[in-house]
Amino acid sequence: MQPPARPPLRGGRPRALAAAAALVALTPISACAVANSDDTGTTGGGEGTLRIVLAQEPPTLDPCDASLTATGAVVRSNISEPLIERDPTSGELEPLLATEWHRTDPTTWRLDLRSGVTFHDGQPFTAEDAAFSIDRAVHSDVACNVDGYVFGGTELDVQTDGAAALTVTTAEPDPVLPLRLSFIEVVPRTTSTDAKVRTPVGTGPYAIDKWETGVSIALRRNDSYWGDAPAYPRARYVWRSEPSVRAAMIDNGEAELSAALNPEDATEDNSVAYPNNETTALRLDGTQPPLDDIRVRKAIGMVIDQGAIADVLFAGLADPAAQLVPDGVVGHNADLRAAPPDFTAARALVADAADDGVPTGKRISLIARNGQFPRVSETAEALQYQMARLGLNVRIQMTDSAAHLEYQLRPFPKGAGPVALLIMHGNQTGDGAFTTSQYLLSDGPQSTFGTAALDERIAAAGALSGDRRQDAFAAVFAAQNDDVAQYVHLAHMRGLLGRSADVRYEPNSATGDELRLADVRPAHRKGS
Known part of the structure; x- marks a missing residue:
């Protein structure tokens, strides 16, 4: 996969978002000074300590949780x-x-x-x-x-x-x-099987030095490492929830790398864009009216302007999506493309459903998570506006992470009514089986419903290999769109990694889940 062209960052003026733009206030957030940002490393190339600022503190450092983004960024292939x-x-x-x-x-x-x-x-x-x-x-x-x-x-x-x-x-x-x-991290056989470990032991190029809860995680270089020695003898992670603060830490020389900057805080000097494996979509609960009628679900998909959302709300750091997996994942269907909005055809579908007694005016809860991605609230407003043009009654409900998780995973909340859940899915494995088993199977942990026919196709595809596997999963994603329409796909996302000019590191599609410190080099070192 070729790296994406760099979109305009701070100061860029993207195209207007058609009618939805009237609802969206795109107010830039300026970077702010950072208070109490403890600096234990060196500046001007980081010869001593490589400093990384994350969006949140890892909930655990147990290697068996390394598929969690916050844990994997520290543990995987480092510890x-x-x-x-x-x-x-x-x-x-x-x-x-x-x-x-x-x-x-x-x-x-x-x-x-x-x-x-x-x-x-x-x-x-x-x-x-x-x-x-x-x-x-x-x-x-x-x-x-x-x-x-x-x-x-x-x-x-x-x-x-x-x-x-x-x-x-x-x-x-x-x-x-x-x-x-490849997702199982190796630990010694003396590791506890009764509880998760706080200070993991591994074979990686770095070892845990100290985890000061709520403050920082410090690593030291493993001088007995079997592979090539990393450039930095120490690494230190801190966490700041505000993207503008993380950007300011790069700008002020307080960190060399940072997770997930917002486009309005990013410049050519403090960041680099990369494909981050994440796909945004609306998951429609097909068990509750009016979303239990496929005509209504398809109509919603027909009025969402993925191109404008990707261009404006995601500041060009996304590509319009027509499936849950991006290019490069086994099963990606190159024939599926986001279509321009067609309000005439969509309104006809909703009218047909209403004529058949479907309660198309019943309130739908559009649920999104605060901080889910940059401009998430504006994205929810744009989706609400476009759905309202169909005559649908949509209410936005912004939640915290814990509340959003209740809607994301089984068992889902009872009595919630029809729900359109704004989700982000990152396929870390590169294979469609791990998306379909979670999101498309009738009883998948993140699927609200499905069909027996699609379940059979998923099972059959999972038993294949090579080109036959690719073709079978590509057909599954096409069948989702044609026969189930549980998802309205929005965009395949790209991320912005905060990166100081003092280091050399080229992010890839796995960077958001496993930031390999051994790949980071001081910028001024010969041969780096």
Whole structure:
């Protein structure tokens, strides 16, 4: 995937948003000075400490939760490492703690492991540790995030074969098992299986030095690391919820890298754009009238102006979407494209539904999360306006993270009525199976409804590999649009990474989920 062209940043004047622009106040937020931003590193190239400012404090540093964005940004491939890693640009699987892997029969995979690797505490890495890490992530009572997201309750039989090999067997053939294993971070077999750990031990290029709750997380370089040594001997994470504050910390030399800047705070000097795997969409609850009528759901999709939303509200840092996965993910359907709004045809569909007794005037709750993405409230207002032009009665409800999560995951709140939920989906795996199992299956944890026919197509696609897998999942996404219409897709997003001129680092589609510190170099160093 080629990097996107850089859109205009601070001071740019995007095109008008047609009728929806009348509702949207696009007031720039100026960067502000940062108080109490403790600086423990050096400036002018960061020879001592690499300083990173995150949007929030990680809820956990347990490696089995590394698929959580806030945790993975610190832990994944910094503190701990997986057996196999996926190249975020090519999508190819590459060796890490496993050097080779192959299928020995339809349900069994053998992995040969790297020798000469030690954990931060000096213990040697062996097949027993690899087997333990898989069992802990998938089978224990620790409630690891990777279990539900990647494995979905799948039972695995893991056996060691000496100190440097193991076999993993599944009940049914699983052509993407190596991809699933790439989400399991390896920990020593002495790690607790009763609770999540606060100070994880791994094999990565950095080790935990100190986590001062509410203040910072400090890492130190692992001088016994088996791979190339990172440039910085120390790293320090702090967190600031306001994007303007994070931008000011880059501008003022208080941080070298920052998560997620807003377009109005970004300049050519303090940021770089990158594809961040996130797709925004409206999830329509098809179990409640009037959204239980496919004509109403399709009509909503026909009036949303994805192009204008991407251009103005997302400041050009997005591409109009017609499916839940972007280009580069197995199953992305290149034939699905966002169409211009067609109010005439959409109003006819709603009128037909009303003539058949569908209560099209019943109030719909459009629920979004504060801080979900830049200009989220203005986006909700634009969607409300466009839906109202169909005669639909839409009320916006802005929530915090906890309340939004109640609507996002099963079991959904009872008695909420018809809900249009503004969601963001990031496919970290690069394979459509992990989107469809969560968002499109009838009983998927983030799906409100579905059809038996679509469920069968998803199951059949998951058993395939290669081009057949790509084509089957592409057909699933087309069928969602034609036969189910649970989602009104908005945009495939691009992020803005705050980056000081003192460092060299090129973000990729995985950067938002795993910020690899070993890839960061001082800008002035020869050969960097």
